[in-house]
Amino acid sequence: MMASAGPSRLPIPASTHQGSFMASCYMNETLPKTMEMDPLRFDEKVVLVTGAGNGLGRAYALDFAERGAKVVVNDLGGSFKGVGSGSKAADKVVEEIRVKGGIAVANYDSVELGDKVVQSALDNFGRIDVVVNNAGILRDKSFARISDEDWDIIQRVHLKGSFLICRAAWPHMKKQGYGRIIMVTSSSGIFGNFGQANYSAAKLGAVGLANTLALEGIKYNIHCNAVAPLAGSRMTATIMDKETLERLKPEYVTPLVVYLSHDTCKETGGLFQVGAGYFGKLRWQRSEGVVLREKNKMLKAETVRDNWHRITDFSKFTYPSAKDPSSFTKDIDASDEMLQENINQNDPVAVSKAYRAAPMEFSYTEKDAILYALGVGVSTSQPDYLKFLFEMSEDFSVIPTFAVIPAFAMVFQNILKVPGFKIDPSKMLHGEQYLELYKPLPRSCKLISTFKVADVLDKGSGLVKVYNVETFDENGQKVAFNQHVDFMVGAGHFGGKKTSDTIVPVVNPPNRNPDTFMEEKTMKDQAALYRLSGDPNPLHIDPSFAARGGWKAPILHGLCTFGHAVRHVMAKFANNDMSLFKAVKVRFVKPVLPGQTLRTEMWRDHNRIFFKTKIVETDEIVISGAYIDLHNTIQTKVVLEPTSGLKSTAIFKQMATQRKSMHTFSKTDTGIFQWNITQEGATAASWTVDLNANEIYEGSPNTQKADCTLTLPDETFVDLVCGKLDLKKAMLNGSLKISGNIPLAQKLSNIFPASKI
Numbered sequence: 001m002m003a004s005a006g007p008s009r010l011p012i013p014a015s016t017h018q019g020s021f022m023a024s025c026y027m028n029e030t031l032p033k034t035m036e037m038d039p040l041r042f043d044e045k046v047v048l049v050t051g052a053g054n055g056l057g058r059a060y061a062l063d064f065a066e067r068g069a070k071v072v073v074n075d076l077g078g079s080f081k082g083v084g085s086g087s088k089a090a091d092k093v094v095e096e097i098r099v100k101g102g103i104a105v106a107n108y109d110s111v112e113l114g115d116k117v118v119q120s121a122l123d124n125f126g127r128i129d130v131v132v133n134n135a136g137i138l139r140d141k142s143f144a145r146i147s148d149e150d151w152d153i154i155q156r157v158h159l160k161g162s163f164l165i166c167r168a169a170w171p172h173m174k175k176q177g178y179g180r181i182i183m184v185t186s187s188s189g190i191f192g193n194f195g196q197a198n199y200s201a202a203k204l205g206a207v208g209l210a211n212t213l214a215l216e217g218i219k220y221n222i223h224c225n226a227v228a229p230l231a232g233s234r235m236t237a238t239i240m241d242k243e244t245l246e247r248l249k250p251e252y253v254t255p256l257v258v259y260l261s262h263d264t265c266k267e268t269g270g271l272f273q274v275g276a277g278y279f280g281k282l283r284w285q286r287s288e289g290v291v292l293r294e295k296n297k298m299l300k301a302e303t304v305r306d307n308w309h310r311i312t313d314f315s316k317f318t319y320p321s322a323k324d325p326s327s328f329t330k331d332i333d334a335s336d337e338m339l340q341e342n343i344n345q346n347d348p349v350a351v352s353k354a355y356r357a358a359p360m361e362f363s364y365t366e367k368d369a370i371l372y373a374l375g376v377g378v379s380t381s382q383p384d385y386l387k388f389l390f391e392m393s394e395d396f397s398v399i400p401t402f403a404v405i406p407a408f409a410m411v412f413q414n415i416l417k418v419p420g421f422k423i424d425p426s427k428m429l430h431g432e433q434y435l436e437l438y439k440p441l442p443r444s445c446k447l448i449s450t451f452k453v454a455d456v457l458d459k460g461s462g463l464v465k466v467y468n469v470e471t472f473d474e475n476g477q478k479v480a481f482n483q484h485v486d487f488m489v490g491a492g493h494f495g496g497k498k499t500s501d502t503i504v505p506v507v508n509p510p511n512r513n514p515d516t517f518m519e520e521k522t523m524k525d526q527a528a529l530y531r532l533s534g535d536p537n538p539l540h541i542d543p544s545f546a547a548r549g550g551w552k553a554p555i556l557h558g559l560c561t562f563g564h565a566v567r568h569v570m571a572k573f574a575n576n577d578m579s580l581f582k583a584v585k586v587r588f589v590k591p592v593l594p595g596q597t598l599r600t601e602m603w604r605d606h607n608r609i610f611f612k613t614k615i616v617e618t619d620e621i622v623i624s625g626a627y628i629d630l631h632n633t634i635q636t637k638v639v640l641e642p643t644s645g646l647k648s649t650a651i652f653k654q655m656a657t658q659r660k661s662m663h664t665f666s667k668t669d670t671g672i673f674q675w676n677i678t679q680e681g682a683t684a685a686s687w688t689v690d691l692n693a694n695e696i697y698e699g700s701p702n703t704q705k706a707d708c709t710l711t712l713p714d715e716t717f718v719d720l721v722c723g724k725l726d727l728k729k730a731m732l733n734g735s736l737k738i739s740g741n742i743p744l745a746q747k748l749s750n751i752f753p754a755s756k757i
Contacts (some may be wrong), residue, residue: 014644040262042069046125047261048118050074050111050165051088051135056184056231059250060132061093063258065102072121073097074135075739081137085110111135112156114164118172128169130261133162133206143197151198158202162209170222179222180261183210187228187273190282203228207271214269223268225260228282229253230275242481245278255279288316288358316413318358340558348420349496352465357414357451358671362406362471365444365502366391368533369398372405374564375530377520384576388694391443398441400570400581401563404433405534407469407482408559408661410449412535414467415486418453421463423488429588430558431464432485434504436583438478446480448472454483455503458496466503473590504586506625509610514601519616519686519699521597522556528594530560561598561622562586565613568600569628573609579631582607586626590615598622616699648717652687657698669745674706680715708740 041129046065051057053075065071077086078371099106107120111133121128139150149159162183171178188196189203206226215222231250256274259265271282291305292309304311373388376399386393416423449471457464467484483504517544523529527540535557538545546554566584574580592598597616602609607630613623652675673689688701700706712720716735719725729747738745 019705022604023536023630025092038260040264042066042067042262044070045129045133046070046072046121046127048072048074048128048165048169049132049134050117050161052093053077056229056250056253057132058093059136059254059258060134061104062096062100063254064106064261065097066100067258069103069130070125071097071102072107072110072124074109074120076110076135077108078137080727082140110157111165112159114161114166114168117165118168122172127176127190129170129176129178129181129462131165131169131178132184132186132257132261133165135161135183136184139198140195140198142195144557146198154198154202155205157204158199159209162206164578166209166213174220177221179217179220179264180216180263180265181210181213181222181224182257182260183207183213183224183226185210185226185228187230190228190271190273201569209272210271211269218268223260223265223310225267225270225272227253227257227260228271228273228597230273252277259386283319285317285497286320287312287314288318291356323401335727341705348494349527352418352421352456353453355414355418355420355453357410357417360406360410360413360449360451361411361446362449363444364395364402364405369402369441369443372402372531372533372563373399375526375533376401376560376567377522377526378567384571385578396443397576397578398443399563399567400441400578401435401559401566401584402441403437403471403480404435404482404559404562405485406447406471406478407435408448409534410451410469411467411484414451418465421456421465421488421494422489423491427489427491429487429489430484431487432483432503432506432585432587433559434481434483434560434583436481436584437581438480440579441479445479446474448474456496456501457498457500458492458494459487459498460492461489463491463496465496466500468502507610507627508539508625509601509603509612509627510605512603515604516572517570517599517601519597519599520564520568521700522564522592522594524595526560527554527556528596530557530563535559547671550602551591553593556594556596558588558591561588561592561613564598565600565623565626568598568613568630569609569611572602573604573628574630582629582631584626584628586623588622589624590620590622592622597702599699617702640708646677646679646685646714648675648687648714649685651718651721652696652698655747669709671741672701672704673745674709675717676702676709676711678711683711684714708738708744709740710736710745711737 009197011532038375042064045068047061047069049057049061049064049071051201052061052071052073057075061071061073074651075088075093077089078084085108087106089106090108094104094106105120105124107117109116109120111117118128137154139146139154141150155284169179169181185206186199186203187193188200189205190205192200210226212222212396213222216222217224229250231248231253253274256272256279260267262274273280273282279711290307292307293299326649370389370391378385378388378399387395387397388399390396414429416425449469452468454466454468455464456466465486465488467486469482469484470478471480471482473479483703485503503675510537531537538556539549539551540546540554540557543553546552552704562584565586566581570576570578572582592615596618598613600613602611604610609628609630611623611626611628612621613626614621673691675687675689677687685698686700687696687698688706689696690701712735716725716730720730720736727736733736
């Protein structure tokens with residue numbers, strides 16, 4: 001393919017890449033309708049278009065001129081093979097521009113005289129703002145028939161000519177702090193094309209030149225992009241039918257070149273394919289690859305042969321870039337670390353621990369942080385919801401446990417790749433989690449995480465793997481450390497050690513009643529919502545998949561329960577000031593079903609808050625050995641809410657035990673009551689009296705919202721039950737507050753006959 005004012009021809013689709021591009025170009029017969037927007041103007045800008053006497057170059061020059069640019073129309077005036085010269089082609093385009101009221105001058109020099117071409121712009125207009133390196137010729141022959149002259153002239157015009165033009169314009173663009181360069185390349189250069197070895201080599205060289213100019217030009221506001229156009233030309237007019245030429249009009253390419261040249265376009269270092277109204281961007285892909293070097297061993301071709309499937313496997317890939325901090329050099333650095341160890345290839349633990357993964361990039365915005373907050377139970381019914389759910393809140397905060405999301409992604413990507421042991425995903429359980437933050441999470445950020453197998457343990461009934469993930473921000477500062485401990489059922493008895501100093505230990509709470517607690521009912525859709533933050537395991541949403549794992553229904557993510565529990569602690573002991581969070585450690589004991597109620601019981605010991613979480617409906621512990629460390633800057637007053645010493649607790653428990661034998665409820669009694677028992681002004685316990693189901697139990701209602709809610713101090717409740725105080729007096733003196741269906745409260749006299757309720 002030819003991308004110049006000279007002749008261009010349609011490339012033979014030697015690869016599926018070119019074929020798919022051409023198919024895209026021919027897919028739609030009409031251009032999509034777009035909204036009228038502010039026009040892109042080039043007033044007072046000076047644009048140099050090389051090879052502008054015909055085809056694409058002419059189309060570029062005309063469009064720039066119509067938009068107010070002062071245009072230098074460069075064209076040598078020779079044949080498409082680079083033979084001869086003349087002024088007619090350039091003059092004709094200049095005349096077209098002037099007739100339409102535009103400003104243009106002609107230049108007839110070869111691009112091999114780059115200084116003279118650029119000087120023409122300076123002499124006529126005093127500056128140069130945009131360069132479109134479009135000039136080119138063809139000397140197409142099969143590789144064996146290419147002469148030295150055929151090779152050299154193509155390189156001189158396409159590659160060296162672009163270099164010389166850019167070199168001449170560069171100092172002027174630097175001085176004025178502005179410049180836009182378009183390098184016209186070709187799909188022949190990107191993918192190759194039969195009979196164009198000389199042309200494709202020069203055109204791919206132009207891409208390399210564009211990449212470097214983009215990097216060196218950033219600090220001077222000089223942008224450079226490469227464009228591979230597909231359009232009709234002088235040569236293709238003799239071999240294409242009229243309908244095909246109509247589809248490949250140069251005017252279908254010009255809009256991309258014009259936009260990339262405008263001062264509002266921030267794109268630089270890009271590579272684009274365009275033609276017939278199709279516009280697309282290309283980028284390199286690199287397979288994940290594999291490090292094959294071993295310490296004190298020669299690397300042989302046979303090793304490459306035996307690992308060829310891993311080397312060429314694109315099921316996992318990256319997009320390498322000179323601007324990518326996790327590019328190829330970091331992969332090499334990681335492999336060098338591995339080679340510092342003496343690895344016994346027959347030791348599966350050593351092989352596992354020697355595994356190194358390429359760093360992983362993870363970017364998030366306020367929207368992702370809000371979605372996570374919803375996933376771990378933040379609701380608009382809570383007093384502090386704006387700081388977690390509204391990006392315009394002055395104190396918008398990212399919940400600290402969001403830092404497990406990039407770490408989980410890193411573990412999930414590598415967990416089945418770690419060599420040494422064969423892992424059955426269906427028998428893998430998340431056992432423990434440790435998270436430490438080194439600074440509060442920003443509201444949006446690009447993070448880079450590294451992965452390491454810290455240890456492998458033999459627990460007999462299973463195998464334990466310990467994964468360490470360190471996460472850094474764009475400036476290389478450490479943001480978080482996660483330790484992910486997994487248990488592989490049935491993979492033990494391999495003769496390994498049973499304990500490890502690398503695991504951050506769990507710690508049991510003090511041997512006393514908890515200082516406070518918090519209860520929260522999860523939603524039926526909690527797992528469906530949380531999985532959108534990065535754990536798409538079907539176990540958490542698909543009943544049939546859950547059944548194959550032995551579960552009656554999809555279960556809640558352990559890290560979702562983890563997020564709920566941490567929120568409870570931060571609400572009680574940090575007044576939801578997430579900057580006070582330092583670290584958390586938990587052990588997962590049992591799963592939770594969406595819709596169940598979580599109760600987190602807490603004990604304070606200076607800046608360490610011990611906690612455990614249980615399911616209210618079953619009284620089963622789901623998180624144990626857990627604690628949160630807070631920073632030493634706690635400024636809020638923590639109100640402890642003891643569950644011990646409540647006289648109401650004993651009364652409710654006795655009623656719950658005797659409810660059936662005493663026939664406390666009549667068949668005509670209906671309604672669900674929630675009793676909130678307070679102490680020192682804060683809720684210390686909640687109990688439900690369900691007349692519909694003849695049940696009394698601790699916690700909020702299991703099935704539906706309470707019909708009537710009564711909030712009162714512990715001592716007031718006892719006085720009501722004992723008949724020392726009636727309902728009316730309790731309400732008048734403010735010790736009892738009733739909400740919901742207040743008349744329904746009269747039915748409570750059947751339960752508490754000694755009172756005057």
